Amino acid sequence: MNQLAKFVSSICPATQNEAPPRKYGFRFDQRYNAFNERKNAFARLGIADPFFVPHDGVNNSTTKVDGREFINFASYNYLGLSGNKRVEAAAKAAIDRYGTSVSASRVVSGEIPLHRELELALANFLGAEDSVLYVGGHAANVSTIGHLFGQNDLILCDALIHNSIVEGCKLSGARRLSFRHNDLSHLEKLLQKHRPHFERVLIAIEGVYSMDGDIPDLPHLIDLKKKYDAALMVDEAHSLGVLGSSGRGVGEHFGVDPRDVDIWMGTLSKSLASCGGYIAGSREIIEFLKYTSPGFVFSVGMTPANVGAALAALKLLEEQPRLVETLQQRAALFLESAKSKGLDTGSSGGTPIVPVVIGDSALAVQLTQRLLLRGISVHPIIYPAVENHAARLRFFIAADHSEEQISYSVATTAEEYDRLRAGGRA
Numbered sequence: 001m002n003q004l005a006k007f008v009s010s011i012c013p014a015t016q017n018e019a020p021p022r023k024y025g026f027r028f029d030q031r032y033n034a035f036n037e038r039k040n041a042f043a044r045l046g047i048a049d050p051f052f053v054p055h056d057g058v059n060n061s062t063t064k065v066d067g068r069e070f071i072n073f074a075s076y077n078y079l080g081l082s083g084n085k086r087v088e089a090a091a092k093a094a095i096d097r098y099g100t101s102v103s104a105s106r107v108v109s110g111e112i113p114l115h116r117e118l119e120l121a122l123a124n125f126l127g128a129e130d131s132v133l134y135v136g137g138h139a140a141n142v143s144t145i146g147h148l149f150g151q152n153d154l155i156l157c158d159a160l161i162h163n164s165i166v167e168g169c170k171l172s173g174a175r176r177l178s179f180r181h182n183d184l185s186h187l188e189k190l191l192q193k194h195r196p197h198f199e200r201v202l203i204a205i206e207g208v209y210s211m212d213g214d215i216p217d218l219p220h221l222i223d224l225k226k227k228y229d230a231a232l233m234v235d236e237a238h239s240l241g242v243l244g245s246s247g248r249g250v251g252e253h254f255g256v257d258p259r260d261v262d263i264w265m266g267t268l269s270k271s272l273a274s275c276g277g278y279i280a281g282s283r284e285i286i287e288f289l290k291y292t293s294p295g296f297v298f299s300v301g302m303t304p305a306n307v308g309a310a311l312a313a314l315k316l317l318e319e320q321p322r323l324v325e326t327l328q329q330r331a332a333l334f335l336e337s338a339k340s341k342g343l344d345t346g347s348s349g350g351t352p353i354v355p356v357v358i359g360d361s362a363l364a365v366q367l368t369q370r371l372l373l374r375g376i377s378v379h380p381i382i383y384p385a386v387e388n389h390a391a392r393l394r395f396f397i398a399a400d401h402s403e404e405q406i407s408y409s410v411a412t413t414a415e416e417y418d419r420l421r422a423g424g425r426a
Contacts, residue, residue: 038384047365050380058083061398061405063377070377071405073395078352079241079323080400081273081313094308102301107291110301118311122266123280125248125314127258131280132290133302137237137267138164140277143295144263145202145233146171148285154198156190158182158205160212162235165204174202181209182347184220191228201230207239207250211386211394212346213353215243218250222260233263241271242352247317247324271317274310276302327352327399334397334406341414352397355381356413357390363420364391370416376409 042049056064060083063072081087094114104110115133123131134140145168149155153174157165159181169176177194179187187203195201203225205216218234225232236249244252249266251258258264264280279289289296317323331352338345344357358364361382368380371393382391393413397406 041362042365047362047369050365050368061400065377068375070372070375071401071409073376073378073397073401073409075398076238076270076396077273078271078327078396078398079247079273079313079317080398081271081316084273084313084316086316087273087309087312090312091305091309094304098304100305101303104301105297105299106301107297112301112304112307114304114307114311115301118307118314119278121311121314122278125318126264126280127248127251128264128280129283130286131264131278132286132293132296133307134277134279134295135299135302136275137265137269137277138167139295139299140265140267140279141165141235142168142171143293144265144279144289145169145204147289147293147295148172149174149200149202152199153201154194155202155204156187156230158209158216160206160209161204162206162210162237165233165235169204181212182214182216184217184224187221188224188228191224191230195228195230201228202233203230204233205235207234207236208242208351208353210238210353211381211392212355213348213351214346215239215250215253215350218254218256218261222256225262226260231262232260233265234261236264236266238270238351238353240266241317241324242327243350245324246321247271268306268310272310272313274306274313276306276310323399327397330399330401330403330406331397333403334395334401334410337406337410338413341410343410343414343417346392354395354397355392356395356417357392358417359389359391361388361391364393367413367417367420368393370420371409371413374412374416376412378409378413 053065056067059072059075060077060080061072063070098112102110102112106115119131119133123129134143141164145165149172151173155169155174155176157176157178159178177190179190203221205221208215221232234250239249241247243250246252251261262281263285266278268274268276268278279286335345335348335354338354338356346355346357348354358367364380364382368378371378378393378395381394386392
């Protein structure tokens with residue numbers, strides 16, 4: 001080693017400042033350790049991991065796992081259109097003509113006629129001036145909120161708002177405050193206190209809340225947004241195709257003017273049997289997003305198959321509103337039956353999402369496994385997705401669930417839950 005190298009080594013010994021090797025691997029990260037501890041808790045209790053269970057076919061009102069058929073309440077295929085032959089044919093026809101990918105961002109060379117056809121059809125269905133498609137619902141919320149709002153703005157979110165909106169708020173740099181779930185008096189207090197101090201204010205809510213299956217008071221929210229000169233965004237992931245006499249969502253449910261909501265957001269993966277998300281609203285907002293939103297401009301366009309499937313499903317929904325009526329009837333039957341059996345369904349009402357609140361994560365997973373043995377597939381929602389005292393089984397009702405399937409499933413859930421609480425064996 002020459003003299004210069006020795007001198008540098010003496011004043012900057014690399015070994016003294018290096019982190020121990022154990023810090024370099026992600027398996028030593030504290031977050032991973034905490035996650036792994038929760039995961040291993042299932043094994044210690046003798047409970048099989050309830051997640052990532054592969055299905056053998058269409059995830060519909062019935063499903064097959066390892067060749068065995070189950071009554072399925074773990075799918076948000078609300079109208080049964082995933083698996084519909086007409087929807088499948090439209091997806092296949094789109095592939096035959098345009099391939100499996102549009103192979104570019106739509107802004108440059110990834111545009112196909114089906115993209116615009118679906119955007120205009122959605123806007124017309126919702127009563128909006130225009131809409132824009134994103135490849136995913138989560139990305140639609142993150143990119144839209146992150147792009148439209150900034151450090152001088154305030155975003156007021158329902159306490160149970162979806163993660164995608166929370167992440168969009170973080171990206172935007174705007175200040176985010178939560179109001180108590182569906183508590184509009186609390187929202188107004190926040191507006192009174194904070195509105196004067198921000199350039200723009202956004203109120204973000206959902207049309208149907210996916211954990212509790214309840215609905216916001218949209219007319220009151222519109223009144224508040226007008227009174228305090230705020231914007232209103234409604235996430236309709238679980239309300240499109242579900243609420244309203246023809247499935248147009250929470251706006252139709254309450255009979256409001258769609259133009260009184262500034263941003264309508266929804267997903268294509270539920271009632272519309274596809275994958276992706278959309279933002280609908282004024283022509284100005286949509287044009288601005290299509291030319292400048294990072295999640296749109298720097299992403300490949302939606303695949304031909306997904307656009308074709310969603311377009312066919314939307315046409316079926318318009319032609320057959322009876323599907324929505326049947327779904328609403330089945331959902332009401334499930335909720336009434338569950339309540340009659342003494343099951344805690346929380347604040348669910350008027351939607352096809354019915355939680356059965358258990359109040360203990362381990363117990364919720366155990367009940368799920370007992371129901372599997374009885375031919376019923378339903379997913380547990382446990383800590384940290386919800387607080388442990390709010391752990392639950394979440395039932396998604398579909399239009400093609402039969403009355404007999406609902407009756408059997410509710411009775412069996414109540415029976416097995418009673419056995420678990422009494423300490424009985426399966």
